[in-house]
Amino acid sequence: MRVVLQRVSQASVTVEGQCIGEIGQGVLLFVGIEKADIGDDDDPEGSAHIDWLVRKIVGLRLFPDDDDRMNRSLIDVGGGALVISQFTLHARTKKGTRPSFDQAAPPADAEQRYAAFVEALSAALGNPVATGKFGAMMDVALVNDGPVTLILDSRRRE
Numbered sequence: 001m002r003v004v005l006q007r008v009s010q011a012s013v014t015v016e017g018q019c020i021g022e023i024g025q026g027v028l029l030f031v032g033i034e035k036a037d038i039g040d041d042d043d044p045e046g047s048a049h050i051d052w053l054v055r056k057i058v059g060l061r062l063f064p065d066d067d068d069r070m071n072r073s074l075i076d077v078g079g080g081a082l083v084i085s086q087f088t089l090h091a092r093t094k095k096g097t098r099p100s101f102d103q104a105a106p107p108a109d110a111e112q113r114y115a116a117f118v119e120a121l122s123a124a125l126g127n128p129v130a131t132g133k134f135g136a137m138m139d140v141a142l143v144n145d146g147p148v149t150l151i152l153d154s155r156r157r158e
Contacts, residue, residue: 001037001049001117001155002089004030007062007148011082013132014139021130023080027057028142031117032089033110034103036155049154050113054120057081062148070148074125081121084132084140085114107135 005027012022037049063072063079074081087110091099105113111134122129132138152158 001053001113001153002032002034003053003057003152004086004089005057005060005062005150005152006030006142007145008082009143009145011140011142013082013084013130014141015133015136020133021082023082023130025063025077025145026079027062027074027081028140029057029081029083029121030086030089031083031114032086033105033113034090035105036103037113038105038109047116050117050120052157053117053152053154054124056152057121058124060150062150080127081125081129082131083114083118083121083129084138085110085134111135 006029008023008026008028010022010024011026011028012019014020058074061071061073061076063070063074063077065071087101087104088099090103091101092103093099104110114134118129118131132140
């Protein structure tokens with residue numbers, strides 16, 4: 001699984017003209033699930049990938065302390081999370097000019113893994129998280145705070 005994390009002062013997602021999720025201070029997470037994340041023999045449910053990502057996301061010290069140093073975690077600041085599914089995070093651009101998405105997980109499998117990630121993140125934060133609508137065309141608005149943007153990859157553990 002791959003996540004693009006952006007520290008935000010606010011973010012929202014709109015589908016068909018209606019805002020379906022929004023947060024104030026927190027993180028906006030674009031989550032991509034690839035075929036290799038589905039049906040791994042060592043971890044058929046993908047829980048190790050989800051658990052690693054959730055622990056990393058809630059524990060990362062991304063928010064400033066009183067000395068303006070990044071020393072506070074999402075939990076420390078009581079921040080929110082907005083999770084958006086994004087299969088394009090697994091695009092391959094090596095050949096030609098049209099991205100290939102052949103490494104992205106099939107929608108039914110990806111949706112199940114996405115839902116499990118959202119549930120685990122919500123449990124870790126102790127609050128519901130805002131989400132987009134899986135598979136929908138979405139308009140995502142954000143104010144990137146910092147800016148702080150990180151890429152997390154559960155397979156590479158970085």
